[in-house]
Amino acid sequence: MTKKRKVTFPHFGDYCVPIEYLMRQGLDMDYVTPPPMSKRTLELGSKYSPDYVCAPFKIHLGCYIEAIEKGADTLLQTGGVCRLGFYGELHEQILRDLGYQVDFINLAMANYSKPYTFYREFKKINPDLSLPKVSGALLTTIRMVESMDAADDYIRRNIGFEQEEGAFDRLRADFLNSLALVESQKELRYLAGNYMKRFKAIPVLKPKRPLRVGVVGEYYSVMDPFSNHYIEREMAKMGAVVARWMNISNSLFHYPKKEIQARIRGYARYNMGATSMATIERALRFAKKGYDGIIHIKSFGCTPETDAMPVLQNISADYKIPILYFSFDSQTADAGIQTRLEAFYDMMTMRKGAAATG
Amino acid sequence: MIIGIPRALLYHRYHCLWETFFEHLNLQVVVSRETDKAILERGGVCAIDEACLSSKIYLGHVESLLGRCDLVFVPRVSNFGQRDNILCTKFEALPDIVSNTFRHRGIKLLDCNIDGRQSENELSAFMLMRKKLGKKRFQTFYAYMLAKQAEKLEQDSLAREQERRLEEAEGLKLLIVGHSYNVYDKFIGGPILHYLKALGATPIIADRVDRKRALSRAAELTSTMPWLFNRELTGAVQECREKVDGLILLSAFPCGPDSLANEILLRRVSGLPTLNLLVDSQEGAAGIETRLESFIDIIGFRQAAKTAKEASL
Ligand code: SF4
Ligand code: SF4
Numbered sequence: 001m002t003k004k005r006k007v008t009f010p011h012f013g014d015y016c017v018p019i020e021y022l023m024r025q026g027l028d029m030d031y032v033t034p035p036p037m038s039k040r041t042l043e044l045g046s047k048y049s050p051d052y053v054c055a056p057f058k059i060h061l062g063c064y065i066e067a068i069e070k071g072a073d074t075l076l077q078t079g080g081v082c083r084l085g086f087y088g089e090l091h092e093q094i095l096r097d098l099g100y101q102v103d104f105i106n107l108a109m110a111n112y113s114k115p116y117t118f119y120r121e122f123k124k125i126n127p128d129l130s131l132p133k134v135s136g137a138l139l140t141t142i143r144m145v146e147s148m149d150a151a152d153d154y155i156r157r158n159i160g161f162e163q164e165e166g167a168f169d170r171l172r173a174d175f176l177n178s179l180a181l182v183e184s185q186k187e188l189r190y191l192a193g194n195y196m197k198r199f200k201a202i203p204v205l206k207p208k209r210p211l212r213v214g215v216v217g218e219y220y221s222v223m224d225p226f227s228n229h230y231i232e233r234e235m236a237k238m239g240a241v242v243a244r245w246m247n248i249s250n251s252l253f254h255y256p257k258k259e260i261q262a263r264i265r266g267y268a269r270y271n272m273g274a275t276s277m278a279t280i281e282r283a284l285r286f287a288k289k290g291y292d293g294i295i296h297i298k299s300f301g302c303t304p305e306t307d308a309m310p311v312l313q314n315i316s317a318d319y320k321i322p323i324l325y326f327s328f329d330s331q332t333a334d335a336g337i338q339t340r341l342e343a344f345y346d347m348m349t350m351r352k353g354a355a356a357t358g
Numbered sequence: 359m360i361i362g363i364p365r366a367l368l369y370h371r372y373h374c375l376w377e378t379f380f381e382h383l384n385l386q387v388v389v390s391r392e393t394d395k396a397i398l399e400r401g402g403v404c405a406i407d408e409a410c411l412s413s414k415i416y417l418g419h420v421e422s423l424l425g426r427c428d429l430v431f432v433p434r435v436s437n438f439g440q441r442d443n444i445l446c447t448k449f450e451a452l453p454d455i456v457s458n459t460f461r462h463r464g465i466k467l468l469d470c471n472i473d474g475r476q477s478e479n480e481l482s483a484f485m486l487m488r489k490k491l492g493k494k495r496f497q498t499f500y501a502y503m504l505a506k507q508a509e510k511l512e513q514d515s516l517a518r519e520q521e522r523r524l525e526e527a528e529g530l531k532l533l534i535v536g537h538s539y540n541v542y543d544k545f546i547g548g549p550i551l552h553y554l555k556a557l558g559a560t561p562i563i564a565d566r567v568d569r570k571r572a573l574s575r576a577a578e579l580t581s582t583m584p585w586l587f588n589r590e591l592t593g594a595v596q597e598c599r600e601k602v603d604g605l606i607l608l609s610a611f612p613c614g615p616d617s618l619a620n621e622i623l624l625r626r627v628s629g630l631p632t633l634n635l636l637v638d639s640q641e642g643a644a645g646i647e648t649r650l651e652s653f654i655d656i657i658g659f660r661q662a663a664k665t666a667k668e669a670s671l
Contacts (some may be wrong), residue, residue, distance in 0.1 A: 027484040050621040052612040108582045176526040273447030301612040307451035309406045310458040
């Protein structure tokens with residue numbers, strides 16, 4: 001029997017939990033979770049990456065190197081729209097030039113409109129793959145992602161008002177630990193329901209009209225709290241409801257492309273690439289719903305999200321809603337972020353006060 | 359009716375096609391002037407800070423056309439069908455960037471949408487423009503055909519001319535690998551071509567090779583590179599690498615596709631001296647003169663060392 005593959009995938013929020021499930025249960029591979037991301041991850045990634053490539057590239061490279069050090073021998077890269085489509089080939093070249101002997105599953109070689117081609121890419125690495133097993137595991141993986149996304153959505157809206165400091169974080173950590181033990185869809189359904197009840201049972205004290213902040217932006221940086229310096233959490237903790245639509249469930253499994261395009265026609269007639277449409281549509285929706293502010297997140301130099309900014313500026317002017325723009329690269333310092341968030345929070349509070357009395 | 363065309367981005371690749379097309383529809387065309395300081399500065403003011411230099415310059419050109427034409431021609435070009443034929447997302451976004459940036463300044467766009475994967479090819483995109491232009495179907499088709507012909511003639515003659523230069527030129531030959539709109543822009547590539555000639559070297563432009571042939575050779579260096587222009591440039595390197603003395607990779611800060619594509623070239627094309635030039639809006643080509651000079655010195659030095667070694671064997 002051949003030795004089991006030790007596969008790894010860069011960190012992406014906490015989605016490593018469902019990915020690990022898919023690898024172990026569906027593809028019969030061992031999974032190496034990269035070590036928690038740290039300054040070292042960033043430093044390693046930046047050191048070996050081209051200078052001005054978008055930040056996710058550097059972070060992924062750092063994760064790969066740290067996972068290889070931990071024993072991974074097979075690296076998974078997804079491919080996808082925009083520059084992601086070319087990430088994998090260059091990652092592979094850089095790691096080979098560094099002397100690492102690893103295999104790649106580069107899904108950029110697969111064709112996204114033909115699911116079978118994914119199976120083909122995986123089969124290259126594990127010839128014993130069974131299609132029914134993979135499909136079954138994939139379904140559970142999707143459900144797992146959905147349950148995480150639902151929980152996080154609830155947490156973002158409530159964590160700012162928890163009565164007992166840290167209650168949400170603790171329960172969320174438990175939840176992830178339990179998810180990691182799941183073996184079937186039935187178990188998952190039970191767990192997810194149970195935990196959702198427990199999240200909802202955590203006492204929160206919300207003012208009648210709390211500040212509401214909507215978060216939009218580039219795929220990776222908006223979904224990966226490490227990349228965006230945990231700003232959603234920071235914002236919420238100041239005492240705000242934080243809402244974000246962009247997550248894996250919504251963007252990958254339930255993406256309403258036609259509707260999005262129709263809703264933003266007054267501002268943008270064409271698809272501007274990657275997540276830009278969703279960014280614009282959600283920003284517009286937050287504006288129409290009377291949110292107090294919007295935070296836009298992207299990595300430095302991200303072309304599609306930079307191109308969405310003139311539209312966001314117009315939405316901001318038309319609906320008189322402030323937008324705070326963040327652009328992250330491997331050099332961004334925490335201190336500056338905190339100051340900008342606080343100033344933004346104060347401004348929203350003042351505007352709300354003025355609107356209430358005026 | 360007067361059609362304004364910004365002398366930036368895709369203009370440098372398609373000017374012959376576009377101008378011939380509009381002229382055969384009996385439309386007057388104004389093209390904005392060459393990039394100068396004012397255009398650059400205004401572009402910087404209009405654009406988002408982080409946008410690439412090439413697109414900042416573009417917005418400067420658009421602004422310079424306001425009030426001077428009835429419609430500004432801003433096509434959207436996403437891809438030409440196959441999966442490795444996409445363009446940088448900037449070209450998908452351009453009409454909406456322009457209309458959002460200048461929405462209170464009375465701008466009217468003439469746009470068209472080339473998106474091969476959504477079965478909108480170049481011909482159908484050009485045909486659709488006739489509605490806004492008030493032209494007949496046949497006339498539009500005819501104008502497009504003539505424009506295509508003119509484009510082909512021009513490209514062939516440019517490629518032939520360059521092949522001749524590649525064979526005949528004396529002195530150092532350096533392959534400039536960069537997007538047409540960067541190489542031919544007065545602010546970005548202009549000074550570089552100028553210095554090179556002043557230093558007695560012959561610039562060979564990667565964008566001026568037989569594009570079809572170049573495209574087919576890109577696969578020798580990369581399997582998944584998605585961008586058409588970068589694939590052409592990569593293939594052009596394969597075509598020319600035996601015949602030139604060095605490579606100059608020319609990019610505008612912070613170009614997305616080039617950030618990855620140039621790195622692949624640096625890592626996979628060995629044995630040729632390579633200079634990586636990144637032009638940003640502050641510095642422009644300043645300081646580049648000295649870098650070019652020492653690059654050329656190094657090539658000369660290495661070649662002399664090699665000849666000496668061969669002579670001593
Ligand atoms: S969407 Fe932005 S961050 Fe993602 S690959 Fe494209 S440029 Fe990079
Ligand atoms: S390819 Fe580079 S220079 Fe060209 S528009 Fe895109 S980001 Fe700008």
